[in-house]
Amino acid sequence: MVYSILFSHMESKRLSKALAAAGIASRRACEEIIFAGRVKVNGQVIKVPQTQVDWQADRIHVDEVLVTAEQKKVYYMLNKPAGYLCTNMRPGKKPIVLDLFPDSERLFTVGRLDKDTTGLLLVTNDGHFANEVIHPSSNIIKEYLVKTLQEIEGHHLETLAEGARVDNKWVKPVSVTKVRRGNFKICVKEGKKHEVRIIAERAKLKIVELTRIRIGGLVLAQLPVGEYRTLSKQDRDCILSAQ
Numbered sequence: 001m002v003y004s005i006l007f008s009h010m011e012s013k014r015l016s017k018a019l020a021a022a023g024i025a026s027r028r029a030c031e032e033i034i035f036a037g038r039v040k041v042n043g044q045v046i047k048v049p050q051t052q053v054d055w056q057a058d059r060i061h062v063d064e065v066l067v068t069a070e071q072k073k074v075y076y077m078l079n080k081p082a083g084y085l086c087t088n089m090r091p092g093k094k095p096i097v098l099d100l101f102p103d104s105e106r107l108f109t110v111g112r113l114d115k116d117t118t119g120l121l122l123v124t125n126d127g128h129f130a131n132e133v134i135h136p137s138s139n140i141i142k143e144y145l146v147k148t149l150q151e152i153e154g155h156h157l158e159t160l161a162e163g164a165r166v167d168n169k170w171v172k173p174v175s176v177t178k179v180r181r182g183n184f185k186i187c188v189k190e191g192k193k194h195e196v197r198i199i200a201e202r203a204k205l206k207i208v209e210l211t212r213i214r215i216g217g218l219v220l221a222q223l224p225v226g227e228y229r230t231l232s233k234q235d236r237d238c239i240l241s242a243q
């Protein structure tokens with residue numbers, strides 16, 4: 001197997017950026033791969049993402065696989081089923097999201113959903129695209145439908161709207177709306193781990209089902225659980241342009 005890269009820019013660039021451009025993973029995930037000692041430049045393990053590399057002069061391997069030539073970028077939206085993990089590393093025998101794709105070798109998820117969260121998840125081999133979507137400066141709104149054990153009352157909505165401390169940062173939802181008994185919708189921008197669950201817990205609500213239904217202007221709509229479809233250029237623009 002050979003990873004690929006476009007040799008259009010021959011000047012040197014940061015190792016993490018070069019790997020993301022080659023579609024190995026998002027920029028942040030590439031940094032993790034580098035820190036983990038999985039990248040060799042000219043036969044030497046390099047653990048510093050800022051290392052300058054030149055595609056013409058340097059031979060770069062990820063997990064002993066040479067990174068060369070051009071790779072077609074692919075973009076998918078999946079309706080993630082519950083019970084699947086968002087990871088490229090298989091933890092034991094647990095199912096991972098990429099099991100749902102027949103040729104998943106170079107794919108990775110754009111951000112993560114918890115194991116038991118269902119709904120809209122982007123999957124790609126384009127590190128630049130992934131980076132744009134998950135970077136906090138993109139301010140992309142993610143909308144979730146939340147089913148709770150309790151009926152939603154006014155005081156719940158007030159507490160939910162206040163937000164909660166997640167990862168040492170106060171996360172305040174963009175909006176919170178009651179849909180019907182035991183169901184509310186919440187929009188957040190941050191993309192922090194477990195954020196909706198933490199916000200709901202602060203409002204003393206027990207989540208029964210959590211589903212992501214929108215990322216930017218892209219909605220999950222009628223895509224059946226466990227199925228995926230290719231994203232058009234228009235779909236991708238829609239994700240990035242909508243606030």
Ligand code: URA
Nearest residue numbers: 114117194195196197
């Ligand atoms: N917030 C959560 O708590 N979990 C998810 O999976 C996504 C957002």
